[in-house]
Amino acid sequence: MGTKPNIKFTEEFLSKIPSDTGHFGPYGGRFVSETLMSSLTELEQKYLSLKNDPDFVKEFDADLADYVGRPSPLYFAERLTREVGGARIYLKREDLNHTGAHKVNNTIGQALLAKYLGKPRVIAETGAGQHGVASATVAARMNLECKVFMGVEDVRRQALNVYRMKLLGAEVEGVTSGTQTLKDAMNEALRDWVTNVDNTFYIIGTVAGPHPYPMLVRDFQSVIGREARQQCIEKEGRLPDALVACVGGGSNAIGLFYPFICDEDVEMYGVEAGGNGIETGEHAAPLCAGKPGILHGNRTYLMSDDNGQIKSTHSVSAGLDYPGVGPEHAWLKDMKRANYVSVTDDEALDAFRRMTLVEGIMPALETSHGIAYGLKKAATMKSDQIMIINLSGRGDKDIHTVANIDGISI
Amino acid sequence: MSRIKTTLDALQSAGKKALIPYITGGDPKPEWTEGLMHSLVEAGADIIEIGVPFSDPMADGPVIQLACERALAHDTSLSDIFSIVESFRKKDKNTPVVLMGYLNPIEMMGYEIFAARAAAAKVDGVLIVDLPPEDADKLVPHLKVAGLDAIFLIAPTTTDERIASICQHSSGYVYYVSVKGVTGSASLNVEDVAEKVQTIKSIHDIPVGVGFGIRDAASAASVAKTSDGVIVGSVLVNLIADNQDDLSAIKQGLHDTLSSMRQAMDA
Numbered sequence: 001m002g003t004k005p006n007i008k009f010t011e012e013f014l015s016k017i018p019s020d021t022g023h024f025g026p027y028g029g030r031f032v033s034e035t036l037m038s039s040l041t042e043l044e045q046k047y048l049s050l051k052n053d054p055d056f057v058k059e060f061d062a063d064l065a066d067y068v069g070r071p072s073p074l075y076f077a078e079r080l081t082r083e084v085g086g087a088r089i090y091l092k093r094e095d096l097n098h099t100g101a102h103k104v105n106n107t108i109g110q111a112l113l114a115k116y117l118g119k120p121r122v123i124a125e126t127g128a129g130q131h132g133v134a135s136a137t138v139a140a141r142m143n144l145e146c147k148v149f150m151g152v153e154d155v156r157r158q159a160l161n162v163y164r165m166k167l168l169g170a171e172v173e174g175v176t177s178g179t180q181t182l183k184d185a186m187n188e189a190l191r192d193w194v195t196n197v198d199n200t201f202y203i204i205g206t207v208a209g210p211h212p213y214p215m216l217v218r219d220f221q222s223v224i225g226r227e228a229r230q231q232c233i234e235k236e237g238r239l240p241d242a243l244v245a246c247v248g249g250g251s252n253a254i255g256l257f258y259p260f261i262c263d264e265d266v267e268m269y270g271v272e273a274g275g276n277g278i279e280t281g282e283h284a285a286p287l288c289a290g291k292p293g294i295l296h297g298n299r300t301y302l303m304s305d306d307n308g309q310i311k312s313t314h315s316v317s318a319g320l321d322y323p324g325v326g327p328e329h330a331w332l333k334d335m336k337r338a339n340y341v342s343v344t345d346d347e348a349l350d351a352f353r354r355m356t357l358v359e360g361i362m363p364a365l366e367t368s369h370g371i372a373y374g375l376k377k378a379a380t381m382k383s384d385q386i387m388i389i390n391l392s393g394r395g396d397k398d399i400h401t402v403a404n405i406d407g408i409s410i
Numbered sequence: 411m412s413r414i415k416t417t418l419d420a421l422q423s424a425g426k427k428a429l430i431p432y433i434t435g436g437d438p439k440p441e442w443t444e445g446l447m448h449s450l451v452e453a454g455a456d457i458i459e460i461g462v463p464f465s466d467p468m469a470d471g472p473v474i475q476l477a478c479e480r481a482l483a484h485d486t487s488l489s490d491i492f493s494i495v496e497s498f499r500k501k502d503k504n505t506p507v508v509l510m511g512y513l514n515p516i517e518m519m520g521y522e523i524f525a526a527r528a529a530a531a532k533v534d535g536v537l538i539v540d541l542p543p544e545d546a547d548k549l550v551p552h553l554k555v556a557g558l559d560a561i562f563l564i565a566p567t568t569t570d571e572r573i574a575s576i577c578q579h580s581s582g583y584v585y586y587v588s589v590k591g592v593t594g595s596a597s598l599n600v601e602d603v604a605e606k607v608q609t610i611k612s613i614h615d616i617p618v619g620v621g622f623g624i625r626d627a628a629s630a631a632s633v634a635k636t637s638d639g640v641i642v643g644s645v646l647v648n649l650i651a652d653n654q655d656d657l658s659a660i661k662q663g664l665h666d667t668l669s670s671m672r673q674a675m676d677a
Contacts, residue, residue: 021544031513031540033469035565035590037572177475178466187468194469195591197567294513294540295466307487308515309465 005335009262017331022211025334027327030210032297035194044212046117051219056112063108064223067141068098070105072224074231074388080358080375087241087381089374091361091391092228092256101364101393102224102252103134107203109220111138114201121145121196124203125189127154127182127248128319128366129161130393131205136170144201146170149188151180154318161397179312182248182322186296206249207326210297214326221255228388229259236386242267242377245390246370247287247340248320250329252392257338267339270329271373273315274342284313286325287333287340300327316345316401317365319393343372351375352395352402364393365401413506413534414559414582417456418617418638427675428583428639429454429630430619431646431668432510434461434477435494436486438654444498445657446650446664451505453665454672459537459641462491462511469512469539471592473644476651488515488524492531499532508535508561508582516549525552535559535582543579550579563587564610564618566602577614583639584616589623594644598623604636627674634675642671 007013022028022044030040050056064070073096077089094102107124114122122144126132132148139146148165152174155162165172178184186209193202207214207221225243232240243260245253247270260266275283283289286301293302295310303311303323315321332338343351348365351372356362363371367390374389381387395402403410411419421428431450435443447458463481467474495507509528516524516538528536536558541549543562553560559582564573567590577584586607588598598620607618620633621641630640649663 029545030542031545032542033539033565033587034542034563034576035567035587037542037565038567038569177472183466187466190468191471191592195595197590293517296468297540299517302514304514304518306518307485307489308518309482310514 007335009264009337011262014261018211018215022215024327024331026292027299027330028211028214029299030297031294031299032210033194035197036210039197040210040212042117043113047113047212047216050113050116060109060112064105068104068108069096070223071227072096074228074235076235077359083358084375084378086383087378087385087387088383089378090232090240090386090388092224092388094224094252094390094392095361095363095394099130099134099137100396101130101134102221102255103131103205104137105223105255106205106217106220106251107131107134107138109216110201110203111142111144114144115142117201119199119201121200122203123147123149123189123192123200124205125149125182125185126205127185127321128317128364129154129158129165129397130319132170132172133161133164133168135203136165136168139170140168147192148172149175149185149192151175151182151185153180154182157318157401158397159400182318183310190296206251207254207328208249208296208298208300208324214298214328217251218254218258218328221251222258224252224255224390225257225259228256232386232388239263239266240386240388241381242269242387244269244271244370244374244377244387246271246320246366246392247325247329248273248284248322248366249324250326252390254326254328256388256390261337268337269373269377270338270340271369272340272342273317273320273369274344275314277344278342282314283342284315284321284323285342286323287329288342292330295324298327300324300330301333316348317369319364319366320369341373343369347372349402349405361391362395363391364395365398367392412557412559412582413504414457417506418583421456427634427637428456428619429668429672429675430457430459430639430641431455432459432461432641432643433646433650434463434474434481435491436463436481436484437477437647437650438480439484440481440486440490440494442657443494446660447498448502449661449664450668451502453668455505455668457506457508457639459508459510460491460495462488462509462515464512464515467512469592471594471644473594473647473651477647480654488519492527495533496531506534508537509533510537511539513538513541521549521552525556525558528558529556533558535561537561537585539563543576546579561585566590566606570609570613573610573613577610577616580616583619584610585641586610586618586620586637587622588620591622593622596623597625598629598633600632603633607637627670630671631674631677640671640675
């Protein structure tokens with residue numbers, strides 16, 4: 001760890017991130033083939049013209065309230081706090097959103113953009129299936145044609161979500177190229193987009209991809225942190241000491257972190273998938289163990305070999321099984337404003353069981369990574385300190401995976 | 411003067427159009443690539459594009475994805491591609507070689523080292539599919555210093571304003587992607603291509619090569635009429651895929667396909 005850059009995080013400073021060209025320091029950008037450039041420019045201009053438009057904001061907020069069920073509660077996990085014996089642990093209950101995860105905040109926003117751009121067809125990539133379900137859901141509601149790309153490995157791991165998407169009227173295409181997981185689903189979605197760019201809106205599920213996606217997904221997800229900040233002040237009379245969220249692409253983490261960036265006393269912890277352990281090389285932790293490179297339209301930390309080939313990743317959680325990460329996280333890491341750590345598959349599974357038994361809340365396996373680290377960290381904190389863990393999604397979809405690990409077939 | 415400009419100028423003086431085949435370096439095995447390059451020249455290639463294999467070629471269709479997988483099964487690296495070109499250049503002093511690929515392998519090598527090593531291997535031009543001019547400002551100066559042409563893409567969706575900017579950033583030629591889609595996806599529409607190439611020509615005088623969707627002698631000939639060069643990839647890579655274990659069959663196939671295009675273009 002080097003020294004902290006001498007930067008004061010102010011609203012004014014943050015308003016220039018990303019830059020007009022979509023850069024978060026050296027990260028981000030727009031590394032795509034030329035065919036997509038005009039659509040990205042169109043999307044950027046449309047978004048910038050709408051983001052402060054009162055009608056658009058009103059429509060988005062109304063959907064979040066009445067369709068998603070926001071605000072999501074900030075729940076004090078009393079029994080867990082007592083057992084851990086450290087900081088007061090709060091859970092931001094994104095699992096209670098319609099469709100069961102934070103993903104829907106973003107798909108509502110992007111589907112509105114699709115409507116304003118007059119695109120009748122949406123596509124999405126998905127890993128765990130949560131973003132696919134959230135996309136299929138808003139597509140059903142807005143009567144948009146929807147196709148979801150999903151690696152066949154994930155189709156197998158997340159059969160329940162595949163069927164949910166089909167019930168919602170979406171077409172699910174199993175992707176057989178490459179490692180057959182999230183990154184390959186994203187490759188295939190980009191291929192579809194470049195082919196059908198005139199009538200298709202690509203709903204990217206995380207804060208990655210080419211500019212303006214990392215910016216607009218962050219903005220749509222920031223409702224998590226805005227609510228949490230206000231709720232914490234209401235319940236505790238002050239800001240939290242630490243925020244914890246799992247990081248795959250990083251949309252739930254940036255959603256929680258972003259409204260706190262200027263509150264420099266609030267520590268932020270992004271938890272990556274350590275898989276079988278960082279030392280084994282079988283993980284999905286580019287911020288902890290990768291280096292900067294270019295994939296899927298942006299420069300960011302990547303799992304890449306020395307020849308520039310993208311390495312295969314491993315995580316028990318399909319939603320974290322991705323070799324890259326949003327460029328704003330790469331920037332926050334370098335700026336030392338957020339800390340990035342990892343936990344293993346086993347630690348995440350233990351956290352899944354513990355949260356289920358102690359609080360009666362069954363978290364997604366992705367979310368369980370954040371919980372695992374959060375509980376370790378909370379134990380080292382004082383009893384008058386406050387931690388918020390983003391309970392980013394519910395775990396129903398993972399029951400088959402956990403049962404398999406237990407040797408139970410259901 | 412760059413080898414690419416010399417070649418294109420000479421063709422123009424002769425009233426001919428450039429035939430530019432693409433194969434993926436290292437496909438089906440790295441030790442065959444140089445020989446295939448010589449075969450392409452014998453069959454009438456004016457410039458050769460060599461694909462640098464990448465694990466996630468998201469602008470390519472299944473044909474070139476699989477070619478990348480075959481090349482990567484032999485761990486074909488950017489360094490290996492340099493060795494292949496260097497070896498090719500010892501026997502062929504004139505045919506320009508353009509490397510085509512994705513940015514990450516170059517990013518990992520480092521821009522300055524990449525440019526120096528490419529120049530040392532006698533590569534002539536570089537086309538990076540996922541690098542539009544806006545984000546190329548850190549790489550292009552190194553290419554210039556090394557005497558390499560920077561070739562950028564223009565697409566059916568590119569606005570006139572961007573065409574002007576892309577042409578200004580390019581040297582050698584610009585690559586017009588004739589269809590919305592990935593490589594090898596659809597057949598091009600000759601009239602649409604002619605119209606867009608005309609637009610590019612009215613904006614800038616840089617030569618225009620046209621690729622994506624050229625499958626046979628007839629489409630090569632009709633595209634040649636309205637552009638400065640015809641780029642043909644997936645149909646050749648398919649031939650390699652069909653004859654992976656038979657070098658002479660690959661050479662024969664490449665020769666037959668390319669020479670029929672050559673004849674049709676020159677007729």
